[in-house]
Each structure stands twice: as C-alpha cells, then as structure tokens.
Amino acid sequence: MSLIKQLWIAIIVIVLLAFGSSFFISAYQTKNYLAEQLQVKNIDNATGMALTLSQMDKDLTTIELMLSAQFDTGYYRRIALRDVAGNIVTEFSLPAQQVNAPQWFIRLLNFEIKPGIAQIQDGWQRFGTIELESQTDYSLVALWQITKDLALGFLIIAMGCGVTGSILLNRVRGPLNQVVTHAEALGNRQFITSDEPATFELKRLVAAMNRLTGRVRFMLEQEQKQLDHLQRQYELDQVTGAFNRDYSASWLEGYFNNADRSEVSSVFMLRVTNLQGINLQFGRAETDVWLKQMVNVLQQYHGVRLVSRLNGSDFFIIADQVATTTSMCGQLVDQLNNSCLLDENHNTAPVLLVGLSLDAVNSRQQTLLQLDAMLVEVESVPPLQSKILQQLQPYDTLADATAWLKAIKQAIDSERIMSKVYPVQLRDGNLLHQEAMLRVSINNEWLSAGQILGWARRYQFTSQLDIAMINRALSQLAADETLQLAINISDQTLTTVAVHYQLLTLLQTLPKTVCQRLSLEFDERLVIKHQLLFISFAPALKALGVSVGLQKCGYAINNIQDLEKLGIDYLKIDSAIVLRYKTPEAAKILTSLIKLAHALSLTVIAEGVVSAEDIKGLYQLGFDGLTGPGIA
Structure with a gap:
C-alpha cells in the first residue's frame, strides 16, 4: 500500500x-x-x-x-x-x-x-x-x-490535514521512489548509484547503498583489469589484438564436440602474401600497424565471430552463416581490397582467402588440413585470390531459400516443433535447468537448429522460431511443475522492439510460478553489440520472474560496459576457454572470470564438458555448474 x-x-x-x-x-x-x-x-x-x-x-x-x-x-x-x-x-x-x-x-x-x-x-x-x-x-x-x-x-x-500531508509527502515521494529503485536494483544485482536526497533518514540510507555500490564497483574494476591483463597475455596476439592459435583450435574442438550445435558456421583462412617482403619495404612498425588495421576490418565485419592469428602470416576467421560461405568469402575479399591496400600502386590487398562450411568437415584436424591444402592451391594459381570448398549440405533437400522459408512457416503453423533437452548440472548434483534445443519437422524429417537457422536468418525469421519455442516451453512448464527450461534467444529477437512487446505480452498472461522456471539466454557478442536494448529488455523479463543469462561468454566479457547493471542471473563460459582449463594460462583466466562473476553473485556454468575427469577438475576450479556431452 x-x-x-x-x-x-x-x-x-x-x-x-x-x-x-x-x-x-x-x-x-x-x-x-x-x-x-x-x-x-x-x-x-x-x-x-x-x-x-x-x-x-x-x-x-x-x-x-x-x-x-x-x-x-x-x-x-x-x-x-x-x-x-x-x-x-x-x-x-x-x-x-x-x-x-x-x-x-x-x-x-x-x-x-x-x-x-x-x-x-x-x-x-x-x-x-x-x-x-x-x-x-x-x-x-x-x-x-x-x-x-x-x-x-x-x-x-x-x-485540510490530508491535503497538507499529501503535499508534504509528495515532496518526499521523489527521493523515496529513488531509494526504492536503488534497493530493487541492488536486489537484482544491478549496482547503481543515486543522488543523496535532502531528507536526513533517506540521505543516510542512500549514502550507505552508494558506499556498497562503490565497493562492489571497485572490486569489479580490479577483477576486470586482472582478467583483461590475463587475456591479453595468454589469449591475444600482442601485435594485432587477434586471438592466438590455441584459442581458435579450442573453439573448433568445442564446436565438433557439440553434437547439437545451434547453427552451422563458416571458417576462413587468410594468408598475407610475402609478409617478409612487406616488412623490408615498409618497416616492421608500419607493417604491424597495417596488420592491426586488417584484423580490425575483419573483426568489425557483420557475422564474424572471432579472428585469430595462427602464425606470422596466417589468420583464422570464424563467421556465422548469415550468408552462404561463397558470398561471404567474396564480400570479405572485396572489403579487404577496399580497406587494406598497402599503397596506390596495388589494386588489391596482399591477401589470399579460402573458406569452407563446417558441415563439410568432421574434426578440427580435417578443417585445418583442408584449409591449408586450399591455400597451397590458390598460391599456385596467381592471380587467384580466393577459393571456397563446394559441398552440398546433406539436409539441403528443398529447392531454394524461399522453399525453406515456406517449409519453416508451415512447421510453425502446424506446431511441428519440438525440443531436445540437455541438462545443466549444479555442484550439488541438482539441475539448474535443461537447455531446450530446437527441432523442426520438414518433409517428415526432424532437423536441428544448425540445419534450420541459417535459412531462417536469411529471411529474418528467427524471432518467429524463438516465439514458437517459448510457446512450446511454456506449455511444457505449465504441464510439469518440476521442469525448468532454458531457451537461446536469437539476435533478431533481441534487436526488434516489437518482438519484445509480443514476448512480454505472452509472459504476462501466465502465472509467475511458470515464468520463474523459464530462462532466456543471449549470446555474449550480441549483448556487446546491442547493450542498450538488452538493458531495457532484461529487467522487463526479470520483473515477470524469468531468469536471464549470457552464453558463450569469456572472450569479450570486458567489452560489456557496466556489467553490474545488466542484472543477469548466470554466465555460461564458452567451451573454447573451458576445454583448455588444464593449461596454467587458461586456468588463470577462468579463475579470474569466475571471481568476477561471483562478485556479482552470478552462477558460473562451464560449457562443452566432455568427460568425468573434466567434471571434477572444473568444479575444483570454482565453477558452479556444468553442461555438455559429458553431463548425463
């Protein structure tokens, strides 16, 4: 009242x-x-x-x-x-x-x-x-x-007393509402500061909360600086800022270990031709500046997930399939030729680019061998600058992208959608929730998210799949009071305000006891790119009882501004870091990352766990929960 x-x-x-x-x-x-x-x-x-x-x-x-x-x-x-x-x-x-x-x-x-x-x-x-x-x-x-x-x-x-009291109280309500907002933010693990009101009692309360926020923020800053230092020391190339070879190898290992990946990715290998000659011609310092510029161009390109440096002249690029591998390879080459020319005497950048879709290979070793072989072939046929491995996808049974879109729409309308669940186990053996992975029936065959989302993304149809999955999950939660489900949210859902309204309207019609057993997960890289939208969307979800988490975290957590203001509940650390936990360098990074998350009272979960040995070692490292092929 x-x-x-x-x-x-x-x-x-x-x-x-x-x-x-x-x-x-x-x-x-x-x-x-x-x-x-x-x-x-x-x-x-x-x-x-x-x-x-x-x-x-x-x-x-x-x-x-x-x-x-x-x-x-x-x-x-x-x-x-x-x-x-x-x-x-x-x-x-x-x-x-x-x-x-x-x-x-x-x-x-x-x-x-x-x-x-x-x-x-x-x-x-x-x-x-x-x-x-x-x-x-x-x-x-x-x-x-x-x-x-x-x-x-x-x-x-x-x-007269009531009117006078109301007028006087209205003067207090502004500072009081500010105090309530501040307290609610602290309860949601959002460490904000507020201006101190004139009212003596409220001023003391706000000052105490601000001191708490200041101490937490200072602690977070120290942890973030430590994590940033460790990442720069052990994961990043000192010259270009790209990831090192070990990180990309670990990412590929985690990708192939995950039998139910959400989407097929494309990988590319870029080679700077005659890097030694460029060093002699322009000098080492200028060459390093050019290499860093080239990496920045690649990192900023739409769809590129990460760039790593394999050696002096070779770079490894991982990209989401927002377009076909062939078209993206051509677009990357054009971008490099436009932005990374060495001088006016050259019409093209001194780079070679080869790529393939990861559904064409079965392992990390096969991927790297195939890319190396393609680079050798391109180098032997000048002036050829790029090459793509052409291989028909085994599930590509429809005529074209339009047919895929029509089939996906029909599957949603006829409710031919289901989910396959994978457990997220806590330290005490209980389940935090189960990850619900998309399955869509097309031509009487159940296809995974990795086989569907590439087509859905081309026509901006991923948010409809998200809503359909959430609808199904809510029905399951209403039918089973012991069930807890987590659903991955696509970039289109995060970036479309109309979809926010549609989803919130749907959740408002349900009892809070149902919403409290639903978790929505967002990719770390999406939150970095669209942080303002996430900061407005996540609190609205949490107000309805929904848990909010970040997945595939770790490599860019320090790029999130004011991490303490997000109000998230848990982090899922990317398998690209988790799989290297036995190395001293990765162990230091993971320990620092866990300390940062625990300072915010967040649950920290390791992705891509493979064996029982990993389970014991990761719990000893400080993780609160695990998920992956090794978790039954």
Whole structure:
C-alpha cells in the first residue's frame, strides 16, 4: 500500500477517534446541561403557575382558560391539573411530533425529564396539584445541529490535514521512489548509484547503498583489469589484438564436440602474401600497424565471430552463416581490397582467402588440413585470390531459400516443433535447468537448429522460431511443475522492439510460478553489440520472474560496459576457454572470470564438458555448474 493511502487511512482513523470522543463528551455534557435547565424550568414554571392559581378564585372555567392560554405559548408538551385525590381535573398535551433528526440520534440522546409539580392552595386548604412538562423537541434539534456542526468542523480539519500531508509527502515521494529503485536494483544485482536526497533518514540510507555500490564497483574494476591483463597475455596476439592459435583450435574442438550445435558456421583462412617482403619495404612498425588495421576490418565485419592469428602470416576467421560461405568469402575479399591496400600502386590487398562450411568437415584436424591444402592451391594459381570448398549440405533437400522459408512457416503453423533437452548440472548434483534445443519437422524429417537457422536468418525469421519455442516451453512448464527450461534467444529477437512487446505480452498472461522456471539466454557478442536494448529488455523479463543469462561468454566479457547493471542471473563460459582449463594460462583466466562473476553473485556454468575427469577438475576450479556431452 502506498504512503499516500496509508496517510489518508491514518487521518481518517484519527479524525474518527477524535470525533467519536468529542461527540460523546460534548453531546452528553450538552444533553445533561439542557436536561438540568429543562428540569429547573419545569419546576420554576409549575411553582409560578401554582402561586398564580392559588391567589385566584377557584372557578374551574377560569382555571382552564388560564392553563389553555399558557399551553398555547408552545413551550410545553403537557400541563395537567389534579384534585386532592389525584384525579385529573383538566389536561392539555401535544401528540408526539416528527423531530428533524435521525432516529439513531433520537434513541441515543433522547431527553427523559421529570415534570415540574407544585401544590395549589385554596386559603389554608389544598385545592390540587399542577404538573408541567416543557417541550424537549427544540433542545433535541439544537443538539443535533451542534453535532452536525462538530462533524463538519472535523471533516474540514481532516481534509485540510490530508491535503497538507499529501503535499508534504509528495515532496518526499521523489527521493523515496529513488531509494526504492536503488534497493530493487541492488536486489537484482544491478549496482547503481543515486543522488543523496535532502531528507536526513533517506540521505543516510542512500549514502550507505552508494558506499556498497562503490565497493562492489571497485572490486569489479580490479577483477576486470586482472582478467583483461590475463587475456591479453595468454589469449591475444600482442601485435594485432587477434586471438592466438590455441584459442581458435579450442573453439573448433568445442564446436565438433557439440553434437547439437545451434547453427552451422563458416571458417576462413587468410594468408598475407610475402609478409617478409612487406616488412623490408615498409618497416616492421608500419607493417604491424597495417596488420592491426586488417584484423580490425575483419573483426568489425557483420557475422564474424572471432579472428585469430595462427602464425606470422596466417589468420583464422570464424563467421556465422548469415550468408552462404561463397558470398561471404567474396564480400570479405572485396572489403579487404577496399580497406587494406598497402599503397596506390596495388589494386588489391596482399591477401589470399579460402573458406569452407563446417558441415563439410568432421574434426578440427580435417578443417585445418583442408584449409591449408586450399591455400597451397590458390598460391599456385596467381592471380587467384580466393577459393571456397563446394559441398552440398546433406539436409539441403528443398529447392531454394524461399522453399525453406515456406517449409519453416508451415512447421510453425502446424506446431511441428519440438525440443531436445540437455541438462545443466549444479555442484550439488541438482539441475539448474535443461537447455531446450530446437527441432523442426520438414518433409517428415526432424532437423536441428544448425540445419534450420541459417535459412531462417536469411529471411529474418528467427524471432518467429524463438516465439514458437517459448510457446512450446511454456506449455511444457505449465504441464510439469518440476521442469525448468532454458531457451537461446536469437539476435533478431533481441534487436526488434516489437518482438519484445509480443514476448512480454505472452509472459504476462501466465502465472509467475511458470515464468520463474523459464530462462532466456543471449549470446555474449550480441549483448556487446546491442547493450542498450538488452538493458531495457532484461529487467522487463526479470520483473515477470524469468531468469536471464549470457552464453558463450569469456572472450569479450570486458567489452560489456557496466556489467553490474545488466542484472543477469548466470554466465555460461564458452567451451573454447573451458576445454583448455588444464593449461596454467587458461586456468588463470577462468579463475579470474569466475571471481568476477561471483562478485556479482552470478552462477558460473562451464560449457562443452566432455568427460568425468573434466567434471571434477572444473568444479575444483570454482565453477558452479556444468553442461555438455559429458553431463548425463
């Protein structure tokens, strides 16, 4: 309940208590006072009339006329004359009148006044007794008017207090809302700072939270600097900033170990021709600048996941299949020829590029051997600059991309979508969740995500697949209260605000107990490229109870600005780093990465775990959970 409502309730309760007490004290005191005055009046008037009648002739007609004239003044409810024996000689009375006051008030405060009684003398003898009762209706109406005035006064005071209190409280609500937002952010592991408000108590609270945020941020900065230093020392080429040979080899190993990869990738090998001659012609320093520029061009190109340097002149490139391997190879060569010319005398950059789709090979060794052989072939046929291994994909049974798109749409509409789950095991043996991997039935054959997403991405259809997968997952979660599922979210879903609204609307229709067992995962590289969108989308998901995590993390975690503000729940470390955990260099990097995540209270999960030996070693290194082929 808001403070404004609480304030009004408090004011109403206080006013009711004050009015109730004042009403009973004032009303009863006034009633008693009026009753005493009416009683005295009854006695005085009866005595006065008795004296007057005692001095008159005892003619009954005259006495009746006098009593009638007195009664007609309207101040009396009853006047009666009794003889010595107590019998009524004459009596004047008014029937009960309608009083302009509520019945409950009349019943509560009705006057009960004894009549005034006086003796009438006839010389030395008693003539009779006069009884007189004054009219009380006027007093009751006056008492009701006093009560109404009192209630109105209290109501005006209450309204004034409420309005004044609301105005004063509204001045406090801004800083108070800021404190609440800050506290909620801390609860969601978002370490932000706030301006200190003027209110003394709130100022102390905000200052304490800011100190906590400052300490956490300082600790994070130190951990990030340490991680960045280790990555530069052990994973990156010192000259170009590209990854080293070990990282790319480990990435390929993890790729082929993953039987249910989300998407087929393309790989390329680039060779700088006559690097020794370029060094002699331009000097080592200028050549190093040119090599770094070339790597930057490759890294910034759309779809390129990573670039590594295998040796002095050879570079290895991994790219998502946003286009065909052939078209991407041609686009990369054109980009290099436009951006990396050595001088005006050359029309092309001194590079050779060969590539293949990873569905054409079966292992890391075969991949590298095939690329080496293709490079030798290109070098032997100048001026040939590039070559692609052409091999028909085994699942390429449809006519073209349009046919694939139509088939995917039909599969979604007819709900021919399912998921294959892989467990994520925690240190204590329990499951954090199960990763749901996409399966789509096309031509009566169940195809994996790696066989589908390349086609869906070409027509910007991946968000529809995401929504379909989430719909299916939510149905499974509603049917099984013990199930917990995680779904990977594509780049199109992250970058399209309309899809955000569609997904949030869907989640809002479900009980929070269902949403709390759903996890949505985003690639680290996507968050780096679209951090502002992620920062706005992730809190909305978490407000509905959905867990949010990053997958394929590690190689660029330091590129995420203000990591503590993301509010994520867990990290899944890329198998390219995990598979090398036995080497001292990789172990140092993983330890630093785990310390950074634990400083944010994040769960850290290793991807690509293969054997039981890996399970023991990775837990000893500090991981909270594991996933991969070795986790049953």
